[in-house]
Amino acid sequence: MKASELRAKDVxxxxxxxxxxxxxxxxxxxxxxxxxxxxxxVIKQTRRDIARARTILTEKKKGAA
Structure with a gap:
């Protein structure tokens, strides 16, 4: 999943x-x-998708605080 798709989602x-x-x-x-x-x-892709999503989630939480 692309980062732009993840950034469009809410927390x-x-x-x-x-x-x-x-x-x-x-x-x-x-x-x-x-x-x-x-x-x-596929394992590597999934692992990186998890990291990407967690990074964006952290960015959103810090931005909201």
Whole structure:
């Protein structure tokens, strides 16, 4: 997900997005552990999306305070 798409969301939507990404990341890790995952780069993408969303969430919280 692009940063511009995340910046358009409000704080509650960002928190939900992070929660969804964390669940997806967990599922991908389990698929990797059971050798069902064929495209391992998806894990890296998801991890970076989580970091991107958390960064924007922190920016929004600091801007609102």
């Amino acid at each position: 509650a939507a960002l928190e939900k997005e992070i929660s969804d990404l964390l669940k997806a990341h967990f599922g991908l890790r389990m698929q990797k552990a059971t050798q069902q995952l064929t495209n391992h780069s």
